[in-house]
Amino acid sequence: MSITYLAAIREAQAKALADDPRVFIYGQDVATFGGAFKATKGLSEAFPGRVMDAPISEDAMVGMAIGAAIEGMRPIVEMQFADFSSIAFNQIVNQAATLYWRTGTPCPITVRLPSGGTAGSGPFHSQSMEALYAHYPGLVVLTPATVEDAYSMLLEAIALPDPVIFCEHKLLYYHLKAESLPVENLPIGEARVVRSGQHATIVTYSAMVHESLKAAGMMAEDGYHIEVVDLRSVKPIDTDTVLASVARTGRLLAVGEAFPWGGVTSEVIARVAAEGFDLLDCPPRRLNARDTPIPYHPNLWKAHRPTADTIYSALTNLVRL
Amino acid sequence: MSPVTAEKFITTYRWMLLARILEDRIASLYRAGGAIVGGVYLGRGQEAFSAALGVHLSRERGDVFGGLIRDMAGRLAFGEPLLDPARSYLGSAKGPMRGRDGNIHRGRPTEGLPAMISHLGSLVSVVSGMLLAKRLKGDPPCVGASCVGDGATSTGAFHEAMNTAAIERLPLVVAVANNQYAYSTPTSRQYACENLVDRAKGYGVTGHVVDGTDLEACLDIFERAVTAALETQTPQMVVGKLLRLSGHGEHDDAFYVDPHLREESSGRDPLTVAETHLLEKGWGTPSDVDAWTADAVERVREAMTQAQREGGPDAAVETWEALASRHLVEGGNA
Numbered sequence: 279m280s281i282t283y284l285a286a287i288r289e290a291q292a293k294a295l296a297d298d299p300r301v302f303i304y305g306q307d308v309a310t311f312g313g314a315f316k317a318t319k320g321l322s323e324a325f326p327g328r329v330m331d332a333p334i335s336e337d338a339m340v341g342m343a344i345g346a347a348i349e350g351m352r353p354i355v356e357m358q359f360a361d362f363s364s365i366a367f368n369q370i371v372n373q374a375a376t377l378y379w380r381t382g383t384p385c386p387i388t389v390r391l392p393s394g395g396t397a398g399s400g401p402f403h404s405q406s407m408e409a410l411y412a413h414y415p416g417l418v419v420l421t422p423a424t425v426e427d428a429y430s431m432l433l434e435a436i437a438l439p440d441p442v443i444f445c446e447h448k449l450l451y452y453h454l455k456a457e458s459l460p461v462e463n464l465p466i467g468e469a470r471v472v473r474s475g476q477h478a479t480i481v482t483y484s485a486m487v488h489e490s491l492k493a494a495g496m497m498a499e500d501g502y503h504i505e506v507v508d509l510r511s512v513k514p515i516d517t518d519t520v521l522a523s524v525a526r527t528g529r530l531l532a533v534g535e536a537f538p539w540g541g542v543t544s545e546v547i548a549r550v551a552a553e554g555f556d557l558l559d560c561p562p563r564r565l566n567a568r569d570t571p572i573p574y575h576p577n578l579w580k581a582h583r584p585t586a587d588t589i590y591s592a593l594t595n596l597v598r599l
Numbered sequence: 600m601s602p603v604t605a606e607k608f609i610t611t612y613r614w615m616l617l618a619r620i621l622e623d624r625i626a627s628l629y630r631a632g633g634a635i636v637g638g639v640y641l642g643r644g645q646e647a648f649s650a651a652l653g654v655h656l657s658r659e660r661g662d663v664f665g666g667l668i669r670d671m672a673g674r675l676a677f678g679e680p681l682l683d684p685a686r687s688y689l690g691s692a693k694g695p696m697r698g699r700d701g702n703i704h705r706g707r708p709t710e711g712l713p714a715m716i717s718h719l720g721s722l723v724s725v726v727s728g729m730l731l732a733k734r735l736k737g738d739p740p741c742v743g744a745s746c747v748g749d750g751a752t753s754t755g756a757f758h759e760a761m762n763t764a765a766i767e768r769l770p771l772v773v774a775v776a777n778n779q780y781a782y783s784t785p786t787s788r789q790y791a792c793e794n795l796v797d798r799a800k801g802y803g804v805t806g807h808v809v810d811g812t813d814l815e816a817c818l819d820i821f822e823r824a825v826t827a828a829l830e831t832q833t834p835q836m837v838v839g840k841l842l843r844l845s846g847h848g849e850h851d852d853a854f855y856v857d858p859h860l861r862e863e864s865s866g867r868d869p870l871t872v873a874e875t876h877l878l879e880k881g882w883g884t885p886s887d888v889d890a891w892t893a894d895a896v897e898r899v900r901e902a903m904t905q906a907q908r909e910g911g912p913d914a915a916v917e918t919w920e921a922l923a924s925r926h927l928v929e930g931g932n933a
């Protein structure tokens with residue numbers, strides 16, 4: 279058997295629906311159609327009345343989910359694309375994220391964000407919004423890079439008593455495959471060293487883990503061993519694992535697909551600079567998308583986001599510093 | 600519908616009185632300075648409309664009252680403990696918000712009293728979600744109310760929520776208190792339809808209009824709306840016309856309010872209207888009104904005194920944890 283990242287997301291939702299009567303799914307085209315990406319395919323038939331099509335009202339979708347969570351339910355909201363969660367931004371960051379702290383009432387909602395760029399998707403179907411949500415207290419923000427993580431972290435997200443922003447990368451949906459679904463996995467909040475090395479550390483997450491691994495492979499041919507840390511969750515961020523890696527390598531490159539101003543890579547650099555300055559042999563570096571909207575044409579898109587090649591050249595410079 | 604009984608009228612009138620007296624006390628403490636934490640926003644002029652909704656909801660039935668800025672009367676009528684507003688305004692750590700939030704932004708979400716956030720329009724879908732969940736859980740039929748002002752009806756969140764509630768056929772009563780101003784903005788700059796209730800048809804919900812200063816009319820309309828929501832499991836939109844008889848908040852002298860509006864029927868004080876009505880009907884005597892007033896004054900005094908004695912929150916023992924999953928809480932000032 280081989281299972282895709284997308285199928286893992288569907289399987290996790292099927293398991294959650296089967297195991298927990300409090301779980302339901304709400305989103306545009308999620309019922310009969312099975313979701314724009316088919317992440318809920320077959321679920322409305324298997325779980326009648328628990329997979330509901332929503333109108334094009336992202337604010338109301340999340341507001342409804344919050345209300346349902348107050349009443350003890352465990353809603354999963356599917357955004358058709360991460361980009362459209364901007365319409366629900368207020369409900370997420372002001373209503374959901376503050377509820378527990380203000381009132382002591384937990385807000386167990388999971389908002390799934392089909393995130394990140396794919397060729398030809400353009401400015402409004404490609405965004406990576408994790409940094410925006412991570413900025414707000416009261417949210418957990420997850421960015422799985424593997425089939426196994428997509429499955430186990432989604433299940434864990436649904437079980438958490440807090441609002442979770444689940445950033446699943448569209449580029450990984452169909453291409454990434456695993457032999458089976460995990461029974462056990464690292465818990466949310468722990469990063470994973472996915473390749474070990476001693477010359478430099480890449481800290482990254484989501485689809486950029488795969489570009490980074492390719493770049494690390496290219497570096498190996500040049501005789502450099504690059505360690506790659508997959509954050510898995512960007513909020514909370516596992517600073518300990520990052521620092522331990524930098525302690526081994528002395529060099530840091532933070533890689534992210536999101537826009538360059540602020541964000542996860544800045545946070546990684548800031549934390550290492552503040553807590554592990556003496557571990558660094560040279561200034562830390564970061565590599566992000568360019569500071570423009572995400573372009574439509576593949577020629578431009580490929581040059582907008584970090585790729586194995588640009589990460590490789592950033593690493594080449596880094597190890598020579 | 601049954602005609603409004605003397606008993607129901609008096610019960611509701613007494614909630615209005617309690618709200619007015621409590622808010623007058625809070626406003627005078629605010630003006631004196633020192634005791635009140637943050638801003639003060641009064642429901643003066645809106646007591647009949649708000650309380651008439653509150654008395655038709657039942658906590659035992661599992662109903663929800665999503666009160667907003669000017670719903671002191673409705674919240675109390677629904678069953679919010681008097682100490683909750685007292686503690687929230689005075690910043691007592693023992694209040695439901697524990698000093699983490701205050702004044703009108705208070706509630707007990709698991710007891711049918713969601714705590715509004717400031718962002719107008721955003722609570723309508725939350726109340727709807729509570730109703731959806733109750734249906735999914737197979738709870739007995741109940742009703743949820745969500746209160747908004749004329750200004751809040753212009754938000755995208757309001758439109759999305761009304762449309763969604765209509766699609767989901769939820770037993771939602773949306774009470775629109777058209778008090779003719781949103782802060783300083785008159786309704787001519789807020790909407791261009793003739794009456795806000797015209798929107799009900801567009802959303803596919805039942806619309807009702809009422810003179811929001813007339814308690815008897817408000818009791819009648821909310822009994823109809825709540826019953827209809829319960830029986831037909833569809834949203835009801837009730838638009839009450841009235842006038843905000845205060846500034847937007849107590850910092851605001853409302854210089855911009857057209858003085859002619861105070862002369863109109865919708866500019867009447869609902870407490871005076873109700874009092875006159877009950878005296879005319881012979882449902883009470885002036886000395887009854889005095890006794891109810893004295894009772895409300897005493898209850899307010901007790902609650903405010905107790906809340907004032909209680910200390911504010913202590914930053915040193917605050918957990919500073921915004922997640923229920925404590926193991927995922929990040930460290931402080933990294």
Ligand SMILES: Cc1ncc(C[n+]2csc(CCOP(=O)(O)OP(=O)(O)O)c2C)c(N)n1
Pocket residue numbers: 668669717718719747748749750751752754778780781782843847
């Ligand atoms: C989305 C949003 N924008 C702006 C504000 C600031 N604000 C607070 S109350 C208010 C006026 C509200 O008017 P209305 O809805 O008519 O209620 P009223 O105060 O008249 O009861 C405004 C503009 C807000 N709270 N929320």
Ligand SMILES: [Mg+2]
Pocket residue numbers: 748749750776777778779780781782
């Ligand atoms: Mg108004």
